[in-house]
Amino acid sequence: MAASLLIPTLAQAVEHVLAAVEGDIVLGLPLGIGKPNPFVNLLYRRIKAMGGDAKPRRLKIITALSLEKPEGASELEQHFLAPLVERVFKDYPDLDYVKDLRAGVLPPHIEVSEFFFKTGDYLGNERAQQAYISTNYTFVARDMGVLGVNVIAQAVAARDTADGTELSLSSNPDVTFELAQRQAEGGRPLLKVGVINRQLPFMPGPAITPPGFFDVVVTDTAATHALFAPPNGKVATADYAIALHAASLVVDGGTLQIGIGALGDAIAQALVVRERANADYRRIMAALCTDGLDGRELGGFGQGLYGCSEMFVNGFLQLMRAGILRREVFDDEAVQRLVNEGRIPGLAVTPDTLAALLEAGRIRPALDAQDLTFLHALGVLTAGVSLSADGDLDVQGRRIANRLDDAAVRTALRDAGGLGQRLAGGVVLHGGFFLGPTDFYEGLRNMPPEALARIAMTRIDFINQLHGRSALKAAQRRKARFMNTTMMVTLLGAAVSDGLESGQVVSGVGGQYNFVAMAHALPDARSILMLRASYEHKDGLRSTLVWNYGHGTIPRHLRDVVITEYGVADLRAQPDGEVIKRLVAIADSRFQDALVAQAKAAGKLDAGYEVPEQYRQNLPEVLHARLQPWRSGLLPDFPFGTDLTEGEIEMVTALRKMQQATRHPVELVAMVLKSLAGTREAPPAYLERLGLDDATSFKKMFLRKLFAGNL
Numbered sequence: 001m002a003a004s005l006l007i008p009t010l011a012q013a014v015e016h017v018l019a020a021v022e023g024d025i026v027l028g029l030p031l032g033i034g035k036p037n038p039f040v041n042l043l044y045r046r047i048k049a050m051g052g053d054a055k056p057r058r059l060k061i062i063t064a065l066s067l068e069k070p071e072g073a074s075e076l077e078q079h080f081l082a083p084l085v086e087r088v089f090k091d092y093p094d095l096d097y098v099k100d101l102r103a104g105v106l107p108p109h110i111e112v113s114e115f116f117f118k119t120g121d122y123l124g125n126e127r128a129q130q131a132y133i134s135t136n137y138t139f140v141a142r143d144m145g146v147l148g149v150n151v152i153a154q155a156v157a158a159r160d161t162a163d164g165t166e167l168s169l170s171s172n173p174d175v176t177f178e179l180a181q182r183q184a185e186g187g188r189p190l191l192k193v194g195v196i197n198r199q200l201p202f203m204p205g206p207a208i209t210p211p212g213f214f215d216v217v218v219t220d221t222a223a224t225h226a227l228f229a230p231p232n233g234k235v236a237t238a239d240y241a242i243a244l245h246a247a248s249l250v251v252d253g254g255t256l257q258i259g260i261g262a263l264g265d266a267i268a269q270a271l272v273v274r275e276r277a278n279a280d281y282r283r284i285m286a287a288l289c290t291d292g293l294d295g296r297e298l299g300g301f302g303q304g305l306y307g308c309s310e311m312f313v314n315g316f317l318q319l320m321r322a323g324i325l326r327r328e329v330f331d332d333e334a335v336q337r338l339v340n341e342g343r344i345p346g347l348a349v350t351p352d353t354l355a356a357l358l359e360a361g362r363i364r365p366a367l368d369a370q371d372l373t374f375l376h377a378l379g380v381l382t383a384g385v386s387l388s389a390d391g392d393l394d395v396q397g398r399r400i401a402n403r404l405d406d407a408a409v410r411t412a413l414r415d416a417g418g419l420g421q422r423l424a425g426g427v428v429l430h431g432g433f434f435l436g437p438t439d440f441y442e443g444l445r446n447m448p449p450e451a452l453a454r455i456a457m458t459r460i461d462f463i464n465q466l467h468g469r470s471a472l473k474a475a476q477r478r479k480a481r482f483m484n485t486t487m488m489v490t491l492l493g494a495a496v497s498d499g500l501e502s503g504q505v506v507s508g509v510g511g512q513y514n515f516v517a518m519a520h521a522l523p524d525a526r527s528i529l530m531l532r533a534s535y536e537h538k539d540g541l542r543s544t545l546v547w548n549y550g551h552g553t554i555p556r557h558l559r560d561v562v563i564t565e566y567g568v569a570d571l572r573a574q575p576d577g578e579v580i581k582r583l584v585a586i587a588d589s590r591f592q593d594a595l596v597a598q599a600k601a602a603g604k605l606d607a608g609y610e611v612p613e614q615y616r617q618n619l620p621e622v623l624h625a626r627l628q629p630w631r632s633g634l635l636p637d638f639p640f641g642t643d644l645t646e647g648e649i650e651m652v653t654a655l656r657k658m659q660q661a662t663r664h665p666v667e668l669v670a671m672v673l674k675s676l677a678g679t680r681e682a683p684p685a686y687l688e689r690l691g692l693d694d695a696t697s698f699k700k701m702f703l704r705k706l707f708a709g710n711l
Contacts, residue, residue: 004217013218014042020191021150028149029063032435034172036155036195037093038223044096048107056109062144064116066098067228079691080651088643090226101128115140116508123504137310137511138464141178152176153193157200170200173207174432174460191215198224201444206458229438231643233262237624240635241565242530243267244288246483247274248296253303254479257515260313260435268315269639272322275300280634287626290614303327308477310464310511312431314440318640328426329476334362336475347423349380351410358404365405379424432460438643464514466521480525482515488544491580491599493559493571494552495529501550509553516558527560533588543591545583547598566618580605589618651686654710682708
């Protein structure tokens with residue numbers, strides 16, 4: 001492989017790409033923080049400026065999850081956010097194409113197609129909606145090839161060594177390696193551009209790029225900037241209830257997938273409580289589960305968990321710190337099976353370890369060079385063990401017969417110091433990309449090398465499917481619990497997770513279908529879809545459990561486990577009538593009668609069926625009362641901290657109350673009357689922050705009173 005061309009400035013890199021690629025540029029970009037924003041912006045501006053040419057060069061960008069600093073919709077929100085954004089996001093540069101796409105001024109000779117939107121960002125945006133690509137995450141590299149991607153640009157981490165600079169795909173080895181492989185195998189040109197961002201954590205193992213992988217490496221310091229770091233969100237009572245139910249389905253010694261956001265944090269905290277405060281956890285679960293605790297997992301984690309998730313989120317890092325995410329898996333099927341069977345207790349290396357590997361057929365009785373390399377890498381043999389010229393084993397000058405089928409030889413190896421202490425190379429998490437708050441990135445940058453080596457950032461075609469090395473993956477992913485969020489679930493078990501029945505896309509399929517299908521393919525895995533039982537709509541409160549809906553993400557024949565704050569519905573292998581009953585049992589009680597009536601009208605539920613009384617108290621106030629004793633202790637608003645100050649938390653809470661009231665005229669009138677009649681004043685610092693300290697106009701005086709009344 002030829003050496004990479006080092007280019008010192010972003011401007012020179014852009015000119016190199018324009019000269020190296022003939023005709024139109026189809027630019028592939030990683031999702032999330034793997035984008036080299038400064039390079040992309042310069043290339044975009046350069047081609048945008050060609051718009052006045054008779055025949056301008058075209059640019060098509062194919063990517064996902066293009067992140068933008070929050071701005072706020074109202075004047076109050078903008079005043080509130082400005083100092084927060086400056087403090088948290090620092091010098092993170094927004095993407096020009098995102099700004100233009102939102103403003104409706106994306107040039108006609110430039111296209112942007114995403115396969116996953118930041119949730120809700122492009123509702124009503126015609127160009128974004130029309131350019132959306134609906135595909136599974138596992139098909140992205142394939143589809144980029146189909147669409148003619150001829151340039152891939154990625155932000156990379158760098159590590160200076162005695163042999164030169166080493167590069168890592170860091171947050172995003174998810175698609176790039178696979179795309180490069182596919183394009184090479186198909187004989188299709190692909191210019192690979194790596195742009196060094198020194199803020200990216202250097203992730204070892206499979207994320208490291210081979211020397212010369214990139215055609216061009218940009219070393220400009222202007223490409224180093226703060227990473228996009230969304231602050232941890234507040235965990236609501238409903239999210240904790242969902243998380244507690246979900247945590248009670250996680251099996252010790254099993255596999256876990258969770259997502260980002262408050263619910264992901266809540267699940268991680270629920271698992272921490274289960275491990276560290278088990279007696280309290282059992283009391284919480286007893287208070288929460290009105291139909292008993294049969295089938296729930298209530299013990300601690302003697303074996304620990306392994307994480308297999310397309311997204312490595314802060315919750316996983318917290319589980320590592322809590323000692324819960326510690327079940328190691330190995331990149332070798334025979335070794336993994338021996339570990340699963342308990343043949344290598346505690347992963348400790350003994351003479352019996354060699355006997356087990358022999359019995360499994362993984363090594364030969366007389367070791368050859370290949371066996372020796374394998375045993376060194378696995379930590380079974382020390383570096384001091386080698387093969388002598390006559391074929392004997394040499395342990396730092398001591399000769400031992402090369403006959404590992406002899407128990408005496410295995411013991412002699414141990415006595416001579418030829419055996420290691422513990423298996424090496426195990427990992428506790430496979431992830432495809434990561435995104436998190438500021439301290440998440442800082443934690444990765446400062447993590448000791450031996451701990452960081454237990455995190456394997458790797459290709460999405462390894463993580464999100466069983467195809468390819470399926471026996472190894474099945475052995476690693478035992479007792480898997482793949483947890484995903486959804487927006488709605490029909491009473492027949494179909495899930496609506498990515499779009500509306502109008503055709504408008506809210507987010508994208510991502511890897512959800514992959515993990516649901518994988519849960520059905522593995523012998524002891526479960527797919528767990530989670531959602532709140534109701535949501536606020538401009539027309540009033542609505543149920544997320546519905547009779548039918550004109551769009552679907554997960555079909556009803558893949559129904560499995562559904563969780564709301566009111567309980568768990570196990571739908572696997574159940575007939576339609578039973579599925580309906582179980583879903584109604586976890587619905588908001590204000591909608592249960594209407595749902596039952598619809599099911600009866602369709603002939604899918606017995607005419608005489610009545611919702612059991614024990615499920616008739618699925619109400620927010622009842623749930624709040626059940627969990628309130630623990631909300632200030634084990635179930636705090638921000639279990640893993642937040643970048644927001646105490647004052648900002650109080651301010652944003654008041655602003656959200658005001659925003660919610662605007663959707664409900666009666667509630668808004670009551671709020672206005674209460675605030676105007678009150679004498680409460682907001683702290684001067686709050687008013688200054690929101691631009692309300694000098695309230696001379698009626699509008700500002702009104703907002704000032706309304707804000708103070710909601711503190």
